[in-house]
Amino acid sequence: MAAHKQPINLLRGWPAPSLLPTSLIRSATQAALSSPSIAQDALLYGPDPGYEPARVAIAAWLTEFYTPGKRIPAERLCITGGASQNLGNVLSVFTDSKITRKIWIAAPAYFLAFRIFEDAGFGGRMKGVPEGDDGVDLEVLEREMTRCEEEWQKREDKGRGSQTFQSRRGWGKVYKHVIYCVPSFANPSSRTMGMECRRGLVKLARKFDALVVADDVYDFLQWPADTEKSAQKGVLNSAHLPRLVDVDRSLAGGAERDGADGFGNTCSNGSFSKIAGPGIRCGWVEGTNRFAFGVSQAGTTRSGGAPSQLTSTYVTHLVETGQLRDNIQNVLCPAYASRYASMIRAINAHLLPLGFSLPQSDRDVAGGYFIWLGLPTGLMAVDLARVCKTEEDVIVAAGEMFEVPGDQELTFPAHIRLCFAWEDVELLSEGVQRMGKVAAKLLSETQIGNGDYVMVEGRGSADMDAFK
Ligand SMILES: Cc1ncc(COP(=O)(O)O)c(C=O)c1O
Structure with missing residues (x-):
């Protein structure tokens, strides 16, 4: 269990308290x-x-x-x-x-x-x-x-x-x-x-x-x-x-x-x-x-x-x-850009080598609060989210949260969303590193060989309601 680890919430899509004006x-x-x-x-x-x-x-x-x-x-x-x-x-x-x-x-x-x-x-x-x-x-x-x-x-x-x-x-x-x-x-x-x-x-x-x-x-x-x-x-x-x-x-x-x-x-x-x-x-x-x-x-x-x-x-x-504009340009954008950069560096180091993927990786301008990640073959987002929570005290949003209710055709079982706005910058790379540890473990447990995988038992999303 992760009782001694500092909880890291990469699900919450709120502004960082330290950046509130x-x-x-x-x-x-x-x-x-x-x-x-x-x-x-x-x-x-x-x-x-x-x-x-x-x-x-x-x-x-x-x-x-x-x-x-x-x-x-x-x-x-x-x-x-x-x-x-x-x-x-x-x-x-x-x-x-x-x-x-x-x-x-x-x-x-x-x-x-x-x-x-x-x-x-x-x-x-x-x-x-x-x-x-x-x-x-x-x-x-x-x-x-x-x-x-x-x-x-x-x-x-x-x-x-x-x-x-x-x-x-x-x-x-x-x-x-x-x-x-x-x-x-x-x-x-x-x-x-x-x-x-x-x-x-x-x-x-x-x-x-x-x-x-x-x-x-x-x-x-x-x-x-x-x-x-x-x-x-x-x-x-x-x-x-x-x-x-x-x-x-x-x-x-x-x-x-x-x-x-x-x-x-x-x-x-x-x-x-x-x-x-x-x-x-x-x-x-x-x-x-x-x-x-x-x-x-x-x-x-x-x-x-x-x-x-x-x-x-x-x-x-x-x-x-002009105070709002100046605060956005001089405080918020540089701060979020640096959080984004820190998370991307951690993703490059700990997740992409495991087969994770980033959408629009060739774009010129980034922004917002989130990073959307495709998971490696064989890894289900709900499993990753659950084990990240129970073993590493890291909370991430599994792709199924973002499916339109009643639409069975468009599902996202193999994606997760990470928010880089809420947690302080030093915890972002730590969170991604812990996720990488969990992902590597799940991948090794589920791999039978020759690229075939079995499901992890006891699937179920982490309790997301508490974090909206
Ligand atoms: C796409 C989108 N729309 C709306 C909202 C909520 O906006 P407001 O706080 O202005 O109601 C959010 C907040 O996460 C959002 O991500």
């Missing part, structure tokens, strides 16, 4: 609440689209990072309670389970999104779309969406009505499909969707009247993938690829082109959780003006005012003064 938040809080007029705004109900100075400041900051030279107007933004809260809001305004056919999810997928789709009435109607090294497999997605449309049509021909109360609401619309993905530095796969795939996905969404919800929550955390360079210079000051919402804004006349309904087919779900602290519970969503207004008209916002009204006043101070 506590003093910046403290001074932002004081600055905001010292002004009587800001304090009054902060403590009353917020306007539906959110605190106006926050929208203006965030729009300017996003322009600088994503689209220098093409201003993002504040009207394209709505303040949210973070990416999770907003996903629920978007589904409540823009879907109807009687009309919206399916939720298509790039898989492996961020597992905590599943319940949000279930809550919106889509239990049993989620389907995984395989991710390759360039992004989602557009061929598979188009084929499946076509098939889904044909089946839906047949059922409609048999007499099911398509009009519901929601579809007649002027501020929203009901999309026929939703596609959910994390285009850059994905959770869990750490992959980044290429430019061609981004364009193809927007075209496909337009063709099928789909809304792509892109969780762009890791975009700001990026550095050169070459670990030597990232150690010297962990900062890239602007986004290395446009978001899907930027592609939709400009491709072939843009989202507000003649003949289009003006809602667009993509939205970018942004959050301060990974770049400041998840307790802030504040984020933004960007889409067309019409889309952003629609989000702001969700019933919970109409009644309760903008989410995160108080914290959005602090965030405004951090963004307006």
